Amino acid sequence: MNLMDQQFDVVVIGAGQAGLASGWHLKQQGLNFMLLDEQRRPGGNWRNYYDSLELFSPAAYSALPGMPFPGTPGHYPSRDEVVRYLEQYADRFQLPVRQGVRVTRVMGLEQGFQITTASGECYQARAVIVASGAFSRPYLPDIPGRDNFNGTQLHSADYRHGAPFRDQRVVVIGAANSAVQIAHELAAVAEVTLATRDAIRFAPQRILGADFHTWLKWTGLEKTGWLNDQSTPVLDNGTYRKALKNGYFKQRPMFTKITSTGVVWADGQHEAVDTLLFATGFRPNLPFLEGLPVMDETGKVMQRDGRASQVSGLYFVGLPKQRNFASATLRGVGPDAGHLIPHLLRHLQRPHRVLASPA
Secondary structure (H helix, E strand, O other), rough: OOOOOOOEEEEEEEOOOOOOHHHHHHOOOOEEEEEEEEEOOHHHHHHHHHOOOOOOOHHHHHHHHOOOOOOOOOOOOOOHHHHHHHHHHHHOOOOOOOEOEEEEEEEEEEOOEEEEEEOOOOOEEEEEEEOOOOOOEOOOOOOOOOOOOOOOEEOOOOOOOHHHHOOOOOEEEEOOOHHHHHHHHHHHOEEEEEEEEEOOOOOOOOOOOEEHHHHHHHOOOOHHOOOOOOOOOOEOOOOOHHHHOOOOOOOOOOOEEEEOEEEOOOOOOEEEEEEEEOOOOOOOOHHHHHOOOEOOOOOEEOOOEEEEEOOEEEEOOOOOHHHOOOOOOHHHHHHHHHHHHHHHHHHHHOOOOOOOOOO
């Protein structure tokens, strides 16, 4: 039977960390499902991040269900290590993934959903899990004059390494981990200023020998909404704070407008700039859900713990703060996907298999 004629129990949109974790749980329940991913190669959006990216959590806190992250527990994995891990994960559990498939529309039917792709294929499913990621739609703030700037503008999603910016004057916009890490890297080859709306919140990478994420777990704070996935404190072993103090790169309050040649700072001073690099976060990538009542008037997804509030059979995994601080992280998507399984099975009217706790 042709794939486009098949009826699935569940179609998962996205095969990055959130989609793969969802697929693991669905396979444990013996469901008939398919993962559709617009990336042409495995690894989700991780493959598109800058070359020097390292996780802010150690390997011990960076695993999907059923498969520990390789290496020593205290090792901080690189971008490429995460990509390899996701590739191996999909292969190990033989998850049914179709790469290079961009979903353009999800339409509600009387008995489920029809999923249409950019190539014209149609799939039908009784339930849909949206796992398209919280980090695939770069956000650029609306700043006066941005359209008139004659220099280079890019988002951190398009940054790879510092070589193209040698001897330039670069302003990095943002105050979270990626902004500080990129500013520090660029300072080796360029004159860099970090523009922030708020003061940078530094937190020690390790406290009394234990990683920051270990303390979050021990205190129970990771199960709360105290922190936001996209604005955690900058985890630092002292390198970044020292670099700022010594003037390796500068920090200034956010500029008020952009001119054709630079920026105007809050004190009215104009500074000529070659490149503006926005490390200003991402927004959920959900254009294919237009027509379904899933967004409120502010653009926020209407969901409760991953269940769409107004669309039966529609679920989310991987949204920032979906259930808690960890929801959009490698270690958080597995528990969030597992939380949905009983609800999804009730929707499908299927019995729930009791599983041992995943590794």
